[in-house]
Amino acid sequence: MKRDVVVTGLGAVTPLGENVSETWTSLIAGRDAEAPLELFETKGCRCHRAATAALPSLDGASPKALRRLSRASRLAIPAAREALATAGLLDSAGRSLLPVLPLSVSTTAGGMAFGEEFLRGILAQKRSGLLGTVARYLPEQQILDLQIALGFEGPSIIIANACASGANAIGHAAEMVASGMADCVLTGGFEALTELVFVGFDCLQATTTDRCRPFDLKRSGLLLGEGAAFLILETPENAQRRGAQTICRLSGYGHRTDFFHLTQPQPQGQVLVEVMRQATDSAAIAPRGIGYINAHGTATPVNDGTEAQSYRTFFEDSYDNVRISSTKAAIGHTLGAAGSIEALFAIQALITGELPPQLNLQTPIPEIAGALVTGKESRPSPLHTMSVNLGFGGSNAALIFSRNEN
Amino acid sequence: MKTNLAIIGQGAVSPGGIGAEALLRGIPAETMVPFVSRPDRTWPVFKIKLNAPALERWQKEPRLRRASPISYFLVEAADQALAGLDTQARAQTGLVVAFSTGCLAYSRRFFESIITQGQKSASPALFPETVFNSPVSHVAATLRLEGAAYALAGDETAWIAALRTAWLWLEQERVEQVLVMGAEEFDSSSLDAYRSARWLRSQTNKNRFIPSEGAAGVLVRKARPEDSVVISQLADGFIFRSKAQALTAGERCLKDFEAKLPCSLSAQNNWLGVVEQALMRDRPSCARASEPPYLGEAVTASAAWNTLRTISFLTQQQPRILFPIWGGTHQMGAMALEKITSN
Numbered sequence: 001m002k003r004d005v006v007v008t009g010l011g012a013v014t015p016l017g018e019n020v021s022e023t024w025t026s027l028i029a030g031r032d033a034e035a036p037l038e039l040f041e042t043k044g045c046r047c048h049r050a051a052t053a054a055l056p057s058l059d060g061a062s063p064k065a066l067r068r069l070s071r072a073s074r075l076a077i078p079a080a081r082e083a084l085a086t087a088g089l090l091d092s093a094g095r096s097l098l099p100v101l102p103l104s105v106s107t108t109a110g111g112m113a114f115g116e117e118f119l120r121g122i123l124a125q126k127r128s129g130l131l132g133t134v135a136r137y138l139p140e141q142q143i144l145d146l147q148i149a150l151g152f153e154g155p156s157i158i159i160a161n162a163c164a165s166g167a168n169a170i171g172h173a174a175e176m177v178a179s180g181m182a183d184c185v186l187t188g189g190f191e192a193l194t195e196l197v198f199v200g201f202d203c204l205q206a207t208t209t210d211r212c213r214p215f216d217l218k219r220s221g222l223l224l225g226e227g228a229a230f231l232i233l234e235t236p237e238n239a240q241r242r243g244a245q246t247i248c249r250l251s252g253y254g255h256r257t258d259f260f261h262l263t264q265p266q267p268q269g270q271v272l273v274e275v276m277r278q279a280t281d282s283a284a285i286a287p288r289g290i291g292y293i294n295a296h297g298t299a300t301p302v303n304d305g306t307e308a309q310s311y312r313t314f315f316e317d318s319y320d321n322v323r324i325s326s327t328k329a330a331i332g333h334t335l336g337a338a339g340s341i342e343a344l345f346a347i348q349a350l351i352t353g354e355l356p357p358q359l360n361l362q363t364p365i366p367e368i369a370g371a372l373v374t375g376k377e378s379r380p381s382p383l384h385t386m387s388v389n390l391g392f393g394g395s396n397a398a399l400i401f402s403r404n405e406n
Numbered sequence: 407m408k409t410n411l412a413i414i415g416q417g418a419v420s421p422g423g424i425g426a427e428a429l430l431r432g433i434p435a436e437t438m439v440p441f442v443s444r445p446d447r448t449w450p451v452f453k454i455k456l457n458a459p460a461l462e463r464w465q466k467e468p469r470l471r472r473a474s475p476i477s478y479f480l481v482e483a484a485d486q487a488l489a490g491l492d493t494q495a496r497a498q499t500g501l502v503v504a505f506s507t508g509c510l511a512y513s514r515r516f517f518e519s520i521i522t523q524g525q526k527s528a529s530p531a532l533f534p535e536t537v538f539n540s541p542v543s544h545v546a547a548t549l550r551l552e553g554a555a556y557a558l559a560g561d562e563t564a565w566i567a568a569l570r571t572a573w574l575w576l577e578q579e580r581v582e583q584v585l586v587m588g589a590e591e592f593d594s595s596s597l598d599a600y601r602s603a604r605w606l607r608s609q610t611n612k613n614r615f616i617p618s619e620g621a622a623g624v625l626v627r628k629a630r631p632e633d634s635v636v637i638s639q640l641a642d643g644f645i646f647r648s649k650a651q652a653l654t655a656g657e658r659c660l661k662d663f664e665a666k667l668p669c670s671l672s673a674q675n676n677w678l679g680v681v682e683q684a685l686m687r688d689r690p691s692c693a694r695a696s697e698p699p700y701l702g703e704a705v706t707a708s709a710a711w712n713t714l715r716t717i718s719f720l721t722q723q724q725p726r727i728l729f730p731i732w733g734g735t736h737q738m739g740a741m742a743l744e745k746i747t748s749n
Contacts, residue, residue, distance in 0.1 A: 002578075044525025100643070108538065110559065119517055122443040122598040131602040138506065139559040140736035147645055155643035156737070157567040158559040160505070160538035168556065172571070179577045180408075181570075196517045200536070203528035257555045259547035263534050392534055393543030395555070 005174045007247045007401070008239050009087025009232030011079040011188075012344055015051035015225050015331045019082050020344065023331075027345065028354050030376070032330040034212065034223055039071075040195045047207035050193055051225035051332030058149070059094065070111030070136055071192035073145040075228040075337075080146055080186060083230035088244045089184075095151035102182040103143065103156040104173035106165030106189035108336035110139030113194045142190065155182075162391030163296075164255070165189060166229070166339025167399050171253035173233050174399075183238045188230030189340035197335065198224055204263070206300050214297035214326035215304050215372060217363040222298045225332020229340040231347075248350055251285070251384070252400030254278025263392055264302050269310030272388070272396050276314045279386065279398040288318035290400070291382025292355055292373075294346045296390045297326020298333055303390065308368035325373040329359035339389040339397060346387040347401050353380045407640060410744070411573055412633035414583065415625030416714055417486030419479040420701050421452035421618055424460040425486060426714050429622075433699050436616070441597050449597050449606055452618040452702035454479065469547055472531055474512045476505075476591035477541040479621035479707075484545050484585055487625045491583075493550065498582035499625075500553035501546050502571045503589060504564035506705035508538045508557075511593040541589065553581035561733035564588070565709035566642040566741065569626070573640075576628045587623035588706030605676040615675045618702025622710035634746055635717055639663065642731070642739030649677055652738065656685045659738040660730065666690065667728040667742070670716040674703050678732040689728070705734065713743070720745035 010020050015033030017023035033051035042048045056078040058066065066074075084090040089097050115137035121130045135141070139158045147153055159168045166189035173187035201207050201224060208221030239246050254275040260266035280287055293311070297304055304326075315322055327345055334341055349355050355373045358364075364372055384402045389395075418425060422432020438448040454475070456462070461478045464470050470477055480503065488496065507513075513536040519527050534540060539557035546555045554575055558564045565588050572584035596617050600606050605615050629636045641662060644655035668690045673682035701711060709731050716729045720743060731739040 042525070044520075044527075102643070107559075116517060118599070118602075119514065119595060120521060122441075122595060123518065123521055125443050127443050130598070134599040134602055135735070138561075138735060140561055140564075140733075143560075144645060144647065144736055148647065153643055153645045153737075155567070155570065156560075157571065158564070160508075160557045160559045161542075161555075162537050162539050172556075172574070175574055175578055179574055181574060181577075195520070196513070196536075199520055199525050199528045200516070200533035202525070203530045203533060205530075255554055256552075257543060257546050259543075259550075262540060262543060391539070392537045393539040393557075394547070395539060395543075 002178045003180060003235050005177045005233050005250045006236050006239055007231050007250055007347060008234055008244045009083040010247065010344055010347065011082025012229040012341060013053055013056055013075050013079045014227040014341055015053045018054060018056040024348050027327060027330055027356050030357050030359060032359055039193055045199060045202040047202050047209055051223055052193060053227050069145055070114055070142060072107065072111050072190050073142045075192055075226065076142055076146055076190035077149045079188065079228035080150060080230040083186065083232050084150065087232035088242065089232065099152055100154040101152040102154045102176060102185045104169045104176065104185055104187040105143060106159045106169035106336045107139050107191055108160055108162055108165060109191060109194050109197050111137040111142055112196055113192065116195055161395040162393050163335050163338055164389040164391035164395035164397040165336045167343060167387060167389040167397035168255055170231060170340060170343050170399055171255060171397060174250045174253055177233050177235055184234035186230060187233055188228065189337040190228035191226050191335045191337040193224060193226040208299065211360045212299045212329040213360045214299040214329055214358065215308060215365050215368050216361055217365055219299040219301060219304055222300055222328065223332040225334045227331060227334045227337050227341055229337060229344045246404050248347055248404060249402045251402040252279035252283030255397040258394030258396055260394065265306045265390060267306055269306040272307065272310040273314045275396040276398045279400050283400045283402065285384055287315050288321050289384045290322055290386050291379050292349045292385040293322060293324045294342045294387045295324050295326045296388050297328055299328065305365060308365045312367045319371060322371055323355050323373050323379060324368060324371045325356050325358040327356050343387040343399050346385040350382055350385040350401050350403060353378045355379060407573060410629035410636035410638045411569065411626045412629040413624045413626055413635045414633065415487040415489065417483035418622035418711060418714055419454060419483045420620040420711055421454055422699055422701050424458060424482065429711050429715050430718060434701055439594050439597060441601065442595050443598050450616050451592055452616055453592055454619055467548055470544055472535060473544055474509045474535050474591060476509055476589050477544045480541050480587060480589045481545050481548050483621040483623050484549055484587060487585055487623045488549060496550050497552040499551045500575045500581040500584040501542060501551045501555040502558060502568045502584060503542045503587040504558045504560065504568040504706040505538055506561060506590055509536050509540065511591050512536045514593045514595050551585065561735045562705055562709040562731050563642045563733035563737050563739040565706050566640055566731055566739040569637060570640055572626050583625055583627040585623055585625050587621060588710035589621035590619050590704040590707045592617055592619040613675055614700065616702040618704040620704055620707045622707060622714055635720065636744050636746060637741055638744050639742035642737060644738040645736060652681050653684060655738045656681055659740055660685065663728045663740060663742060667726060668724055670719060670727050670729045672712040673732040674734060678734060682732060716743055722747060
């Protein structure tokens with residue numbers, strides 16, 4: 001028997017803000033966080049800009065403790081703490097009220113900056129003082145940091161399905177709750193900018209030297225970003241028992257692998273169409289019920305045309321009803337965190353009715369032009385919103401959030 | 407777990423050889439590999455020869471031409487575990503693979519070229535293969551597994567998270583069966599990492615620590631009356647950050663398993679072995695999954711190999727075995743394996 005799943009907590013650290021409220025206000029105002037990248041040298045790259053997040057302060061952490069935390073953990077801990085706080089699961093000392101709290105999270109690079117430091121060290125034939133770097137770069141170390149900082153333990157899963165990971169982590173958490181495996185799950189994703197990943201996308205010529213222009217005919221590549229977002233998912237009964245306020249329902253999840261190519265989607269976008277169908281089927285709604293989509297929209301030449309085609313195919317006659325935008329022009333592509341941050345934006349659109357505008361648009365791709373959110377736009381009562389993500393290896397995922405039923 | 411997970415297929419690639427049988431009988435050959443930080447010093451390693459015919463055949467697949475060694479280990483082990491499954495059944499098969507360091511050799515090569523030759527020399531052919539889920543994608547595409555597919559990261563206990571994921575997908579009726587795998591590839595930078603952690607202290611036969619590589623997997627489905635081997639209990643999520651905490655985490659993890667259940671011992675030959683000895687002192691041990699033959703240490707691949715070895719210890723006299731999973735960097739876990747005898 002499948003149980004309903006509701007969202008009761010939200011938290012985020014993004015290049016637009018240190019929490020959900022700051023981020024959302026800036027996003028809706030049409031601001032972007034693109035700036036020269038100063039975290040590491042980019043002299044040999046084509047692209048020198050990214051969307052960097054300001055690290056929130058961690059109350060009570062000593063300078064030594066802060067030095068031991070990876071940048072990824074510095075992003076993840078405050079975002080997870082905010083999610084616990086909004087769900088009413090944080091005590092006055094800033095620790096989880098639940099000593100056992102299952103965790104479903106995503107990342108693609110974990111604490112890679114520590115791994116880079118380790119490799120630099122051994123190549124320089126350094127023979128001591130390296131344990132602190134190599135021991136802390138693996139993704140489970142950020143999970144451990146999170147668990148220790150917030151005071152809980154329990155089964156955890158780290159999904160590393162490239163840029164769809166964040167959606168997978170949330171979808172997986174929803175399935176844990178729906179199946180009865182857990183009553184309440186902390187879920188989300190985190191990613192910190194690192195040189196290896198930045199240079200990787202740069203050498204693929206996937207990053208742009210222009211503005212990031214999702215769904216534009218003149219798009220030339222993506223803007224990399226970083227951040228973290230977390231949600232609390234639970235059953236309505238569990239939320240009611242705790243006296244927690246329900247933000248919305250997580251009603252649908254679809255995911256599948258596109259076999260076409262390691263880094264390119266199948267040109268007709270058929271797999272994404274199937275994934276969206278899985279999601280609407282599991283939510284038991286028709287496509288026309290979806291009022292807004294936070295699209296993947298990387299602004300790479302290969303992705304956006306295919307994605308636009310997928311939406312056209314999926315919505316058929318009801319295409320005029322949906323509004324679409326990609327928020328990657330504002331916060332960058334946050335890779336393993338993208339699915340979580342963008343799911344949070346889909347939730348915010350659902351509960352506020354405000355829609356994030358599509359930034360940097362000059363000449364929209366014709367297949368999607370009419371559906372793009374071009375300026376300040378609101379839709380007072382969308383019943384359902386969707387978040388869509390695609391990743392290397394052909395990972396495709398879609399999540400649907402729905403208004404609470406009265 | 408409301409439903410037992412039945413194991414209906416097995417596959418392995420290890421330094422002992424190709425196939426699950428080699429986990430019990432293969433004698434791995436040592437290769438002396440230099441440290442990156444000290445090219446004048448070497449350490450024994452169990453490396454898999456990529457020119458073995460079973461692995462070479464996959465290197466000719468167009469999709470796998472540029473793939474990393476871990477992809478060849480995975481696809482071969484997956485192919486063994488899927489033996490007999492037709493195209494229709496494969497379309498209903500999910501795939502979940504646990505990794506610790508994943509495509510480490512390619513990641514190291516990619517970043518080393520940036521450090522030594524500059525960012526302009528970064529290889530666009532190499533970068534996509536450094537991503538955790540690239541080998542998962544290769545396996546799914548090559549063997550046409552059309553169900554859900556996840557790449558998981560973590561220590562040895564990611565193997566338990568992978569099995570739990572399979573159970574979830576089966577409960578949700580997303581797929582008919584799930585191929586659950588663990589895989590690692592060796593890179594010489596691992597030697598420096600293990601040396602930093604002081605795990606490379608002893609080379610005596612009793613307490614050797616030899617880095618290794620390979621893959622293994624089990625094909626699982628919801629247990630049916632005709633199935634003979636099942637996973638009936640999973641436990642994980644008991645975290646630690648010190649040896650003392652590891653001991654108490656292990657105690658808490660094992661308390662839900664019957665005290666008299668025979669154990670399959672499998673801890674790494676480092677400080678975890680000491681923890682295992684302390685925790686298992688009062689429990690009957692059925693066998694040591696990690697010897698003989700000793701196949702070396704390969705994190706999630708070791709967890710998968712030792713699961714297959716533990717299955718071979720199941721007998722009518724010993725129909726249920728506790729198999730603890732000693733995570734090296736995060737948490738403790740365990741599972742119970744059972745042989746079902748039909749009446």
